[in-house]
Amino acid sequence: xxxxxxxxxxxxxxxxxxxxxxxxxxxxxxxxxxxxxxxxxxxxxxxxxxxxxxxxxxxxxxxxxxxxxxxxxxxxxxxxxxxxxxxxxxxxxxxxxxxxxxxxxxxxxxxxxxxxxxxxxxxxxxxxxxxxxxxxxxxxxxxxxxxxxxxxxxxxxxxxxxxxxxxxxxxxxxxxxxxxxxxxxxxxxxxxxxxxxxxxxxxxxxxxxxxxxxxxxxxxxxxxxxxxxxxx
Numbered sequence: 001x002x003x004x005x006x007x008x009x010x011x012x013x014x015x016x017x018x019x020x021x022x023x024x025x026x027x028x029x030x031x032x033x034x035x036x037x038x039x040x041x042x043x044x045x046x047x048x049x050x051x052x053x054x055x056x057x058x059x060x061x062x063x064x065x066x067x068x069x070x071x072x073x074x075x076x077x078x079x080x081x082x083x084x085x086x087x088x089x090x091x092x093x094x095x096x097x098x099x100x101x102x103x104x105x106x107x108x109x110x111x112x113x114x115x116x117x118x119x120x121x122x123x124x125x126x127x128x129x130x131x132x133x134x135x136x137x138x139x140x141x142x143x144x145x146x147x148x149x150x151x152x153x154x155x156x157x158x159x160x161x162x163x164x165x166x167x168x169x170x171x172x173x174x175x176x177x178x179x180x181x182x183x184x185x186x187x188x189x190x191x192x193x194x195x196x197x198x199x200x201x202x203x204x205x206x207x208x209x210x211x212x213x214x215x216x217x218x219x220x221x222x223x224x225x226x227x228x229x230x231x232x
Contacts, residue, residue, distance in 0.1 A: 001212060002060040004053070006030045006103070007070030008038055012122065012171060012207075015200035016069065019208045028056040030070065043070060043095045049102035062114060065211045066107040068100035068145070069122040075134035089137045096141035101148055108152070108161060116160025120210045121149045122203075123222075125169045129230040142167075146222060153220030162219040164210040169226025170197040194227030 003020055007013040008029030020027045030052055034040020039059075041052035057063055072095050076088035104119055111117030126135070127142035145165065152163040170188065189195060206225050214221070224230065 001025045001064045002062055003027045003065040003067060003211065004030070004056040004060075004063050004103075004107075005067040005069060006041075006052070006099075007122075009033070009036070012168065012200050012203045013069045015204035016067065016207045019201070019204040020211070023208060023212070025212070026060055028059050030056075032070075043099035044091060046094075046098075046102075049099045050106060053103060053106045057110070063107065063110060063117070064114070065118045065120065066103055067120045067122070067207060067211060068103060069207075070099065071096040071122070071141070073135070073138055075132075076137065078133055078136075092137040093141050093144075096138070097144045097148070100145060104148070104152060104163075108156060111161045112159060116162070118211055119149070119152060119161075119163045120207055121145050121163070121165045122207065123149075123165050123167050125167050125224065125226045125230040127167060128232060149222075150220050157216075157219050160216070162214075162216055164214060164219065165222040166203060166206050166210065167222055167224045167226065168198060168203045169224075169229045171200055171203055192227040192229040194229075196227065198225055198227060 003025055005013060005017055005027055008017045009031035017027055017029050029038040030041055031038040032040065032042050039052055039055050041048040043049065072092055074088065074092060076085060100121060107117060107119055123142040123145045126139040127146050131139040149163045149165045203225055206223055
């Protein structure tokens with residue numbers, strides 16, 4: 001398979017890149033800075049998703065799977081001034097949701113020329129459970145991603161265009177380690193029945209399965225990988 005993977009420089013994205021490459025797939029990875037062989041694209045720029053898609057398509061020749069993993073998790077206080085509040089919301093929604101929507105739209109047009117394709121969106125348990133008082137915008141962006149995925153699944157399944165969502169909880173990346181240290185790891189872990197946060201490799205394997213092996217009838221599915229810290 002030829003795959004475009006956003007947010008491939010670290011954490012879940014880096015683990016997913018390794019999983020997909022080791023499985024024999026051709027993958028073009030993306031990061032904001034574009035180091036280590038990844039294509040650079042800053043998703044705060046409205047032109048960046050199309051530029052990334054065009055560059056990946058030129059490199060791969062065709063794209064069978066799009067994985068929207070890039071995102072930011074940045075705090076904004078509810079008593080911030082209006083300008084800071086609007087800036088934070090705009091930045092998070094632009095990077096986490098708008099860029100994924102733009103890439104998905106480009107993927108849909110391309111998949112029609114191929115007779116089908118797959119989109120895997122990486123959301124969060126926050127889409128259902130909510131997040132901290134400093135992260136309304138993050139939870140909202142991830143809930144929007146799920147609604148978008150379900151809309152794609154329902155709207156395009158007859159064209160063999162499939163869409164799936166992964167919803168991780170806390171995952172052992174650099175960001176999670178910092179969060180565990182600052183918020184009190186014991187209290188946080190007590191909220192996870194499994195007793196530990198997920199490994200990035202666990203999320204990566206879920207993404208790989210949805211991108212490659214999941215049956216077509218699973219389109220529209222949302223897969224939770226959070227140690228039962230949130231169940232639906």
